[in-house]
Amino acid sequence: MxxxxxxxxxxxxxxxxxEVKVYPLTDDAHRFIKLKECFFCREDLxxxxxxxxxxxxxxxxxxxxxFDGVDDRDKAQxxxxxxxxxxxxxxxxxxKDSYYIADLIGLNVIDDEKGDLGKVCDCxxxxxxxxxxxxxxxxxKNLLLPFLKIYCYEVNPEEGxxxxxxxxxxxxxxx
Numbered sequence: 596m597x598x599x600x601x602x603x604x605x606x607x608x609x610x611x612x613x614e615v616k617v618y619p620l621t622d623d624a625h626r627f628i629k630l631k632e633c634f635f636c637r638e639d640l641x642x643x644x645x646x647x648x649x650x651x652x653x654x655x656x657x658x659x660x661x662f663d664g665v666d667d668r669d670k671a672q673x674x675x676x677x678x679x680x681x682x683x684x685x686x687x688x689x690x691k692d693s694y695y696i697a698d699l700i701g702l703n704v705i706d707d708e709k710g711d712l713g714k715v716c717d718c719x720x721x722x723x724x725x726x727x728x729x730x731x732x733x734x735x736k737n738l739l740l741p742f743l744k745i746y747c748y749e750v751n752p753e754e755g756x757x758x759x760x761x762x763x764x765x766x767x768x769x770x
Contacts (some may be wrong), residue, residue, distance in 0.1 A: 599640050600686045600697050602626065602633075603679040608671035609659050614650075615671045617658040617679060626687050627651045627658040634680045643680065692744070696725075698752045704729050704740065706761050712738060715757070727757075731769075738769045 603617040619627065628651055635644045647663040665671055689695065696718045704712040704727065713731035725742040740746060740759065749758040 597640060597697055598683055599634065599636070599643065599680040600683060600695055601636070601638070601640065601678050601680045602686075603658065605674050605677045605679065606657070607675055608668050609654075611668045612661070613665040613667050613671050614659050614661045615665065615674065616654070617660055619658055620678075621687070623687060624653055624656070624658055627660065628653070630660075630681070632681075632685070634682075635674065635677045636680045638678055640678075640680060692750075694750060694752065699727065699742075699750075699757070701755070702750075702752060703756045705756055705758050706766070707758070709761065709766055712740075712759075712761075718742065736769050738766070740765070 602621045603619050605615045606618045607616045608614070609616045617627070630648050630651055632645065632647055635646055636642055649661040649663055651658055651660045653659075662674075665674065686695070699715050699718055702715045704715060706712050711732075713729045715727050716730040716737065717728040719726045719728065727740045727742045727747070729738040729740060731738055740761070745760075746762060747757050747759045749756075751757070
């Protein structure tokens, strides 16, 4: 498991005083309101740089944040595309049977009938539920699997696997 979790991406400058618009990559955008310390980083969590938050507020599905040291529009534009991460101990606690997406990426997915399907390479929110994208072995097309308890009945990040039962006919669509 990673020590840091990405919670947002800076998608642009807002105004002339250094505020930036952040697209939240977390279930609860309100978590940014209490954010005081975080890290700038790349998508792969490399190049971590600690930064303090002066102010933050919600704005139409995004978050507007003013960071220490980012005091004008030019500095705000310079960090466009930067990701925001927090240390795992500062992450929002999860409910029972919930997982950070970062902890699902890389897990082996094992179907009861088909065996090893591949590794989780991405996870998408559809509104109703999440979808796991599974990178399969060889040159086979990636498989999309609903991340629902009925299909993914055992998730074990510590051991590195997800056990599942594929929905009827789904596997055949990818063959």
